[in-house]
Amino acid sequence: MLRSVIGRQWRCSATFQWCAMFQPFGGEVGKTGMSTATTTRTSQAHEQQQQQEIHKIDEEVSRLLALKAKLGGDAPVNQKFTLKTPKGTRDYAPQQMTLRQGVLDKIVQVFKRHGGEAIDTPVFELKEVLTGKYGEDSKLIYDLKDQGGEILSMRYDLTVPLARYLAMNKISSIKRYHIAKVYRRDNPAMTRGRYREFYQCDFDIAGTYDPMIADAECVKIVAEILDTLDLGEYVIKLNHRQLLDGMFEACGVPADNFRAICSAVDKLDKSPWEDVRKEMVEEKGLDGSTADKIGEYVRLSGGTELVEKLLADPKLKAVPNAVKGLEGMQLLLKYCSLLGLEKAISFDLSLARGLDYYTGVIYECVLKTEPPLSLPTTPIKTSAQNGGEQQEQQGGGGIVGSVAGGGRYDNLVGMFDPRGKAVPCVGVSIGVERIFSVLEAKFAASKVKLRTNDVEVYVASAHKGLHEQRLRVLNQLWQAGVKAEHSYKLNPKLLAQLQHCEENQIPLAIILGDAELSQGVVKLREVVTRQEASIKLDELAEEIIKRRAKD
């Protein structure tokens, strides 16, 4: 057994070699590592299928190797071909981190403008905390191995941990934001920003308040974030779960089928009505004429005039849930208008949201203009460079989908409270991975190189034997809070040092030389203009701080 596994490992030591053994992939395999800009849609689909098969092989190999590792104990080995991040995850290189930090800073600024406080929770929860909260999607939860002790699962979102946190600490009101990674064993589509490990940025308002005031503020927050990130035109779709339920009732859907039909409606953003109708009738056993009635409603979108029209609709008027939902929408639209949001929002009856726990208003924000994602995007070094993940990096027409979503969930906290005490909540989640994808593509197209360090000055040697002098000067600069670096070589070439400054966009260089040092001065050089000035050694930090202030 052991021998056969090791034999396999040897054969696998390069992915291409292994794959070449299979006829179906043949000469195509090499291509997956390159740009497919010129590849047509049809051959893309073909390739995707192939790559899915390759992926299955990769996964099988991983499993065998894990088995091998188990058999062979902890002996260090060179893990040649598994040099990859787990499926659906990626590393962030410095450029991506810079971009990401810029986005997150702007989002946090908006959250703080609305009085948000930060919290954090563990990345995993007791498994049963997550049980029964996500409906059909529960199968996507990552579980930890039972290694003795508690049974744990990775968090699937930040909403359920918030509800657990509020119930556990008996907090009845908070305005909190939480920016952290969540985990879903979903089918990744990485150019479109769909990962298995991804960031969520959530803002939620918990507390017993008057209707729609907090709900409207969440819409405002989404609009402010989209405005500040400058991603182009967007629309925030609004709907109400109570109205949906009322509408289903009015159309004659049996009550125990509401959630299933709701989750079919949720697919309208990706599928045409015909497909959704088919699902309702064929999979979910709905009467064809009932489905058609729903079809009439879910095609509607608009503003307050639509609310009024629906309030006058005889079928809806007869259903208390529908009337309550519509009255809620009316109030929400009024508050949104007071907050200057009229042009950003659309009351949209096709909006349903997947998750079970919503009880009131639901939101979803989509970009109106197609971001330039149909381009092959390999701008910045990513984990896409290794073999395993390319298939998800390609294909797809660049539909970014929603960049924010949320809603009201008044019963979730109560599910955790021993006495069932409810804490009403409403919140939004910003889809930052999708936003990162859009911005990465933008940057790739612009060919702008982001600066990934903050160094203000580079301390260079003009000739040999000055490394101790450099350390003295650096110490002086660091003590003064100046961001400074140098070469870690004893005798670096001057040209190499100045090139480093240019490549890393460091604005200033200090050049040490014996002649100047004997007079107690150094050369201070502006890297871009190449202008040089003589500065006294003991005024150096001061001079740099002065120049920094001018920028």
Added chain:
Amino acid sequence: MLRSVIGRQWRCSATFQWCAMFQPFGGEVGKTGMSTATTTRTSQAHEQQQQQEIHKIDEEVSRLLALKAKLGGDAPVNQKFTLKTPKGTRDYAPQQMTLRQGVLDKIVQVFKRHGGEAIDTPVFELKEVLTGKYGEDSKLIYDLKDQGGEILSMRYDLTVPLARYLAMNKISSIKRYHIAKVYRRDNPAMTRGRYREFYQCDFDIAGTYDPMIADAECVKIVAEILDTLDLGEYVIKLNHRQLLDGMFEACGVPADNFRAICSAVDKLDKSPWEDVRKEMVEEKGLDGSTADKIGEYVRLSGGTELVEKLLADPKLKAVPNAVKGLEGMQLLLKYCSLLGLEKAISFDLSLARGLDYYTGVIYECVLKTEPPLSLPTTPIKTSAQNGGEQQEQQGGGGIVGSVAGGGRYDNLVGMFDPRGKAVPCVGVSIGVERIFSVLEAKFAASKVKLRTNDVEVYVASAHKGLHEQRLRVLNQLWQAGVKAEHSYKLNPKLLAQLQHCEENQIPLAIILGDAELSQGVVKLREVVTRQEASIKLDELAEEIIKRRAKD
């Protein structure tokens, strides 16, 4: 089966009730939820043992419940008594987040001052990436459940993921920092800042450079961070793995026993020499006289004078590894002195570091003054409020241990490279959890309440019916970038609104009233001084920004 499990759940619905059924815990159990400030050491040990047993029961209960959840499918239930975070983890409440963010910001500032770039990696890796990297500690790695697909484990540190990242992307030089959570199934001791989920803040310099220049900068970084965080006196202990190996050789330790003896020496910071000697002789089969020779050396610490003394030591002089290690130390101490670190460092032969992968310099920074951790610390709301974790929150005399550590590891990246290409690395890791613990205790003692929001102005109603006006004013403020909030109630009481400002340390309040509004003005009130001024409605944002600039 199902019935018996559910029966148990009912009995467990309160931890105390369940525990009360066991004689050994009896009346003691209630105590664990309270302060033990007055409890003596002996009874503490007794209590600890009891609590360990309670914990086992808690864990068993969790397992049974997970089984139940499995049997019962996904039906939502109220998880009454498992309202806790997983063992060894905690939530961060807003006050803790504020403290934490303050610490991390200062650390990042230092990292950036030295030219660091940020990266991030996934929270889990393919299991085999971690295999064979941590020696004895590998048993503490969290594994994910095999749900089909790849076999994954949670990262144990940030160093191995960095090595994997460098090898995978063929990066031969980088100066990177990484701040992220890592996971160890260790025995938690939470008041002392030892968790199963905890933050690491790592700075590493990768690249082929001249000896000790990068190594000395890492020492400088630790010193700058400790200085900026103002945690009291500290010492950075320095040693060299080559010297340790040379010393073991000189004392007559067989080469295949070096790592085992090294890991025994590593315990000298917690155990007296007698215990360590016993481990060497009884567990690791070392000759008593060999152990005694080691004992002579590991008691030594000092500066350059000690290096010179050891270079003259006849036994060490004969061993090339020892001489190389000592020459390295000599160079490091010289560079440290040029960087103004003479008083912060100590060459300490007892420093060994646990991890296998170090090949050169090793560091460890310890606080000299005992932080006030023997006090019962329940300052800020923590997960300690729930039953399961108290036992680790108490006991122990407040030994914070090391707050930073690291070293040189020249062979780790090569373990991932298909051709074994090495990328020499040196780095440090800041033990922020321990630092948070020290600061939390400090804050608890000072009774200062940290502000957890940034709100500049609260928009209040003086009487009923002004909520629409409030929204208009808020919209105006938010558009101008002012951080503002209000009550989510239609008609809040004025007193309640002003109290909210005081409790949340919001500096300004706008008070809307019909009388003022009819003249186009509002009252702007300084919350602390209660001074009020009449401000024109359309100059409000401007006025607040002006006041903000003055602070």
